[in-house]
Amino acid sequence: MDLFDGIVESEPRNIQLAPGAMLLSGFARPFEVPLIEAVHTIVARAPFRHLVTPGGHRMSVAMTNSGAVGWISDRTGYRYDAIDPHSGQPWPPMPAVFAEIAAQAAAKAGFADFHPEACLINRYEPGAKLSLHQDKDELDFRQPIVSVSLGLPATFLFGGLNRTDRTARYRLTHGDVVVWGGPARLAYHGVMPLPDGEHPLLGRQRINLTFRKTR
Numbered sequence: 001m002d003l004f005d006g007i008v009e010s011e012p013r014n015i016q017l018a019p020g021a022m023l024l025s026g027f028a029r030p031f032e033v034p035l036i037e038a039v040h041t042i043v044a045r046a047p048f049r050h051l052v053t054p055g056g057h058r059m060s061v062a063m064t065n066s067g068a069v070g071w072i073s074d075r076t077g078y079r080y081d082a083i084d085p086h087s088g089q090p091w092p093p094m095p096a097v098f099a100e101i102a103a104q105a106a107a108k109a110g111f112a113d114f115h116p117e118a119c120l121i122n123r124y125e126p127g128a129k130l131s132l133h134q135d136k137d138e139l140d141f142r143q144p145i146v147s148v149s150l151g152l153p154a155t156f157l158f159g160g161l162n163r164t165d166r167t168a169r170y171r172l173t174h175g176d177v178v179v180w181g182g183p184a185r186l187a188y189h190g191v192m193p194l195p196d197g198e199h200p201l202l203g204r205q206r207i208n209l210t211f212r213k214t215r
């Protein structure tokens, strides 16, 4: 029996949360500093903002994007757009470290050649939540979505193909990457209100990156 058996807890693990949903725990941790630096660079040009839903509600999660297109919402609906409505300029380009981590994670989960053109960046401050929803503004649902969690831990809700299907809860922590494809791609999901806390690198917030092949 090795002295370190049961002691080394930081070993990355791949766990199937549900058919098509693969958790690569801690996969992004080795890249935490370049990832966070890249977020700061993006936010300097395209600041976090609270979008309004078509129903007129201000989202508690603040959002921005990088890449050729970005996800936006306003009173007229949800869509991907090449122009940031805040600046009237294109979104900041997708950083190389973003594209690389998304492609590597997708490949590990069985999706070769994943080249997303959008990265939606969500910022949760204590109390912010994301109600149960489906991601269906993309054109090709055979393409997965890759998510990267940074900062404070959150409880993620994962349901079924109908809004009323029962939901499972998973804790997503700093550095976790999840690949959502196949039968999980159109599942309802959301995030519980963020508990307060202090993260060594990000302070009182959680940042989530979602990589999307939109067209």
Ligand code: MD3
Pocket (backbone or CB within 6 Å): 120, 122, 130, 135, 145, 147, 156, 178, 180, 184, 185, 186, 187, 188, 189, 190, 191, 208, 210
């Ligand atoms: C399951 N973001 O941006 S990431 C979103 O933590 C979104 O900010 C959450 O839901 C967040 O749309 C959850 C995990 C996630 C992302 C996309 C999915 C799970 C998914 C798409 C289909 C199924």
Ligand code: FE
Pocket (backbone or CB within 6 Å): 133, 134, 135, 189
């Ligand atoms: Fe979503």
